[in-house]
Amino acid sequence: MMGPVLRATLLRALVVLLCFGLVAPIVIVAIASFSGDGYLKFPPETLSIRWYERFLGDHRWRGAIMNSLFIGVLTSIFSTVIGFLAAYALMRGQFRFKRVIAALLLTPVIVPHIITAVAIYFLSARMGLVGFRPWIAVAHTVVALPVVLVILQSALRTVDPALERAAMVCGCTRFGVFRRVVLPLALPGMVSAALFSFLTSFDELVISLFLAGIRAETLPVRIWNSLLLEVEPTIAAVSTLLIAVTATALALDALIRKFQGGPAALAAR
Amino acid sequence: MPLGRLAAWLMLAPALLLLAGVFLLPIGWFLIGSLSELGGFAEIWEEAQDVLFSGTVGRVLLNTNGIGAIVTLLVLVIGYPVSYALSRARGFAFTAILLCIVLPYFTSTIVRTYAWMVLLGRNGLINRILLGLHLVDEPVNLLYNRTGVIIGMTYVLLPYMVLTLFAAMKAVDPKLLQAAEGMGASPVTVFRRVFMPLTLHGVIAGVLITFILAIGFFITPALMGGPGDIMIAMLIEREVELTQNWPSAAMMTIVLLAVTLILYGFYSRFAEQEAPR
Secondary structure, three states: OOOHHHHHHHHHHHHHHHHHHHHHHHHHHHHHOOEOOOOOOOOOOOEOOHHHHHHHHOHHHHHHHHHHHHHHHHHHHHHHHHHHHHHHHHHHEOOOOHHHHHHHHHHHHHOOHHHHHHHHHHHHHHHOOOOOHHHHHHHHHHHHHHHHHHHHHHHHOOOOHHHHHHHHHOOOOHHHHHHHHHHHHHHHHHHHHHHHHHHHHHHOOHHHHHHOOOOOOOHHHHHHHHHHHOOOOHHHHHHHHHHHHHHHHHHHHHHHHOOOOOOHHHHOO | OOEOHHHHHHHHHHHHHHHHHHHHHHHHHHHHHHHHOOOOHHHHHHHHHHHHOOHHHHHHHHHHHHHHHHHHHHHHHHHHHHHHHHHHOOHHHHHHHHHHHHHHHOOOHHHHHHHHHHHHOOOOHHHHHHHHOOOOOOOOOOOOOHHHHHHHHHHHHHHHHHHHHHHHHHOOOHHHHHHHHHOOOOHHHHHHHHHHHHHHHHHHHHHHHHHHHHHOOOHHHHHHOOOOOOOHHHHHHHHHHOOOOHHHHHHHHHHHHHHHHHHHHHHHHHHHOOOOO
8 A cells, every 4th residue: 555645746746747748738839939940849959930930921821810810809799798698687587498598508519510610601601601701700609609608607696686786776777787787797707708709719710611711711720721731830830829819818817807716717617 | 686587588689599590590401401402201311321321431430439438538537636636736736737727728729739740740759759768769650540639639628527527526525525534534445435426427527528529529630630530520521521412411410419419418417416415
C-alpha cells in the first residue's frame, strides 16, 4: 500500500502534467508562429514576424478577418438580445410547456453541427443566401443562443424578484422596472453573454464552411482551406490571432465578473 | 415579479421563431425534401436498405462507434483525476487548473486540431523527442491515421468531460467524506465506497456527452485521419459537397440524429439528477 502522502504527491504530479499537456499545444503554436525558420520548428532557432507579415499582407486573409469580425459582432448582438428576452421569460414567466421549451432551445448544441450546417445549406442554396454575411450571422445565432441562455439564466437567478416588485410598488412601470432594475443588475451577465456568443461565431467552422461560398470566407474557413493543401506556417500566425482573441475574451469576462461566482465558462456548461 | 402569460410568450417569440425558421424547419425540409426525390415510401425503404446496409456505410458506422468509444474511454481516464483535483483545489491552484481547461475549451476546434498536426508531423516535436530519446529509429507516422484522429479528438473533447465531472464532484458534501474517515475508513475506502458512488451520475453524464459529441465529429477526423478513418459526419459532407447525393445524405443524417437524440435523452436524466442520498 502507498502512504497517503506519496499518493497525494503522485496525484498532484499527474494533474500538473495533464494540465501542462492541455495548454502546451496552444502555447507551442503561439511560440512557433514567431519562428524565423523556413518551416515551423519548435523551439524556433531564430525569431521573426515574417509569418505575420505574410498573413496580414495577403488581402484574402485580411478579407477573412473582416468577415469574421462582421459576422461575430452581428451574431453577438442578435443572440444577446434574443437570448436575454427568452432567458427573462423562462425565469419569471409562468406558462405551459416551460421545461419543454427550455430544453428545445438548447438542442442546437447537441445536434451535430454537420447536420445543422447541411440543413441550413439546403435552404440557403435554394434562396441564394450562400455567401451573404448577415445570413451566416443568423445561422451562427442558432448555435450561440444556447450559450447565451445558459449564461443569462444563471445571471438572472441572482436578480431578486423582490427588487422588481418594490420598484413596481413605488410606481415604476413594467418597462421602467425592466430598464432601471433588471437590465443594470443583469449587465455583467449580458456582457459575458455577448463575449461568448462572439467567440462562438468567431471560432465556428462547420456552418461557415457550407454557407461562406467564395464571397464570405471567415478565418476558420480559410484555415481549413489552406490546411487541406499543406500545413503552412502562416496558419500558425492566424491561429495565434484566434488564441489571442479567446484569451482576451476570457480575461475581459474575468475582469467584469471579478470572479464573482466563478467565470461564465462554468455556467456555459 | 411574475410575468403575464402573453408577455412571456412575446418575449420568447424571437428565440422560438429563430429556432423554428433556421433550425427545425431546415432540418425537416432537408430530410423530407431529399427523401421525397426518390418517390413513395416503398422506393425510400428500398433505397434506405441499399444505402445503410452497404459495405461503405457499414464500415463508416463501425469506425464512428469504434473511434467514439476509444476517445470517450481515454477522455474519462485522463479527465477524472483533473476534475478531482479541480474539485478539491482552492485559491491559486483552482484558478490555474481551471485556466488550463477553459483556454483550450474556448479556442477554436480548428486551431486545436492544427496545433496537434504541427506536433505530430514527421518533423514535429513529438517525433523529434522520440528520436532524441532513441525510443524509435525513424519518425513514427502519427498523422493521417487512426492514432492521429484519436489523439486529436481526445484533446478536443477533454474539457467537456472535465467540466461535467467537476459539476458532480463539487456537489459532494465534504462532511460525508470526513464522516467516513472519522469512522475509520482508509482513504481508498472513502474514495471507493463514498466518493465514487456519489459521483457516478456525473461519470455517466460525462461519458454520454463525450460520446454524443464524438460520433458527430467532423473537423478533427477530416484533417488528421487517413482514408481508413472516415466517420459518419465526413460521409454526410461528402455526399453533399462531392456527389450531391441528397437522399443518401438525408438517410445518414437520420441515423446520426436519432442516435444523438436518444443518447441525449439519457444524458439529461443523469445530468439533472441530484446526487443520491
